[in-house]
Amino acid sequence: MVNKVVLAYSGGLDTSVILAWLKETYECEVVAFIADLGQGEELDRARDKAYAIGAAEVFVEDLREEFARDYVFPMLRANAVYEDGYLLGSAIGRPLIAAKQIEIAKTVGADAVAHGATGKGNDQVRFELAYQTLNPDIKIITPWREWDLNTRSQLLKYAADHGIQIDSTGAADRPYSVDQNLMNTTYEGEVLEDPGALPPLGVFFRVRDLAEAPDEPERVTITFEGGDPVAVDGVPLSATDTFGKLNELATKHAVGRVDMVENRIIGIKTRGVYETPGGTVLLTARRALEALTIDGEVALLKEELMPRYARLVYRGLWFAPEREMLQAAIDHSQQNVSGDVEVALYKGNVSVLRRTSPFSKHSRKRVSFEAGVGAAAYERHHPEGFIRMNALRFASVAAAASDPAPEGVS
Template identity: 40%
Template sequence: MSQEIKKVVLAYSGGLDTSAIIPWLIDTYQCEVICCCANVGQEEELEGLEERAKASGASKLYIKDLTDELCKDFIWPMIKSGAVYERKYYLGTSIARPIVAKWMVEIAEKEGADAICHGCTGKGNDQVRFENTIAALNPELKVIAPWRIWNFTSREDLIQYLDSKKIAYPDSAKNPKLFSRDRNIWHISHEGGPIENIEIEPDEKFWVLSVSPEEAPDKPEFVEIEFEAGEAVALNGKKMSPKDLLVELNKIGGRNGIGRCDMVENRLVGMKSHGLYETPGGTILCFAHSELETITLDRDTMHYKDVVAERYAELVYFGQWYSPLCEALNKFFDVTNKTTTGTVKLKLYKGNIISAGRKSKYSLYNEKIASFGDVTLYDHKDATGFIRCFSLPSRVRSSMEKAAGLK
């Protein structure tokens, strides 16, 4: 394989791992290394990365802001689905991986690269998400995953290797955090170190985007979100882009203690892991969207959509965004959201989201039919025949069991 690799595109962050990967690729494959750093709203300092990448041996560095595209083409469609992985996880890290991998494939094709390299470990989900996307978009590209093949086993090994090469690395590498974080515009996750202990309440120091419910204001805050065909378009009466709306909702949700999640999940690779997730704006958006659907979706569509959303959540979590099934389900959700237009008012109070009203020109809620006092559209007597027909299978089975001596 080493003889076939002449040019590699590397997912680059500027941290210890990717700083070591650049010279390791050059040593191992005698290849050119091109770095890519995607801005997905992680709010990290990107200045100086080009100089650092080139000092490590890379020939060039691409940097691109993908946050607008991430919100519009990935997060907003996901909100339409109502997908939540294992009842809790709003798929924060999962939804950002396909767009990064897609961009890297585009760079690889533009540069005529032979392979794409990532710094994911062999235990996590991200290796699958990256490689599944690459396989779906360009199966001719090879994938290099150093943590699965090199001989380094610790941060100390990487530091020693870089020192031997006289290559600089971040000062923070010598004093690493006891836990790891992954952030984008949709969420932030916290894993590893003391967080791996599932028997105790997480320390308040881990949380970044939100205050604790106890420290949230004693006065509720109201927000109103407007949707058009399932997509949030305005906040408190102000039209906003998906990115700007999400940024603002993150601030609002964070200061009200919204969107914290302490979860033991089932990773795709088979193990269980413990993570802390913060999705303040996303939690509010998903709640509001669901509230609007209660009046715009008929019963059968709503119930079936819930079943499909669970499978869709698995597809996103497993990195199968570019699969035929995911593509088809996105079209299904477009159809079910055609009438999900209207506004939802919510009351936020100390970690809670409380409905405070919803309206839509496509509302299926009819107060006259629901009222006990009006019999012009629905007469109570109409229920008698309906119930006899609906209960017929139960009565037939009961008669059979009695005749057969089964009861």
């Protein structure tokens, strides 16, 4: 038995039907939670719609700064990219939404939470792992695994039968799924399910097409402190405004589109099409600054850890102890990742032009070919011993290959 449930609500077809279905099926109060992660939609309309459908209470929270500062930035410190393409923009939003649902459930005395993720998607895993980590006793309702409304036409009929108003234009008419936030826009499903098919015209609405991008590059300088961006072109910005500015610039120059086939959590392959404009710029600039400021062996270890970290985020394990352990190591490596990186944005590309840091580990004296420069720290005969030491094992291999085996040994 359920008395009150907190639903992650977006205002779209699926969650609107779910709100009515929860009331009808469980005969319980439904509290709708609308999270503003920078999706750029009119959330007041979603709130009014939730009340019209029958929500007992509606919470609308502006989480943009918390999302960027406490979720996206820590993930970017790891340079996390899933399967060489996906910058995890949608995946990183789910744990924050789930955490707020659990908080609201405690505030209003709800004994259950619900989400609108489908039975074949990744988000059901991400939401439910977070719920169970943060409150193992909470009841989880998963409509897509319980009801018999398995097609879009069935959802539309249910909505019509229950007097639920569905927009007849825009998102409601798109033959694919869209998820958007400050970091990322995800397109998948329906017409995009065939990896061999070109995305139809009009699919993308965030990043400009290459053909429409300016014919002149644009330079932008990003300032970092402790691995996080703090200013753009010398102007200090909040985490939210940093994304706002870089998204605007990158979108104009067609930066950040990715079309890939990835391995979902549940074991099937899917095509994902993503637009991550500002995040792509930040990732490129951060890597350039890390190359200047991080010890070589630390950088190598960090690159080895990155795929594991990215996989944890993708698989919904943000609150897992292993992710927190990796985060501690990664954050330790960021202490001196401070300085300026200038990049050029041009026709879908982000090119690093220069990088400077007060903590630079690069030394002109040590790398210079000029005679006498840096002689005290480096002599030209030094590499000889280094090379000989590293070649010792090769000599042993060669000797073993040329010596005949002792009698009786085959």
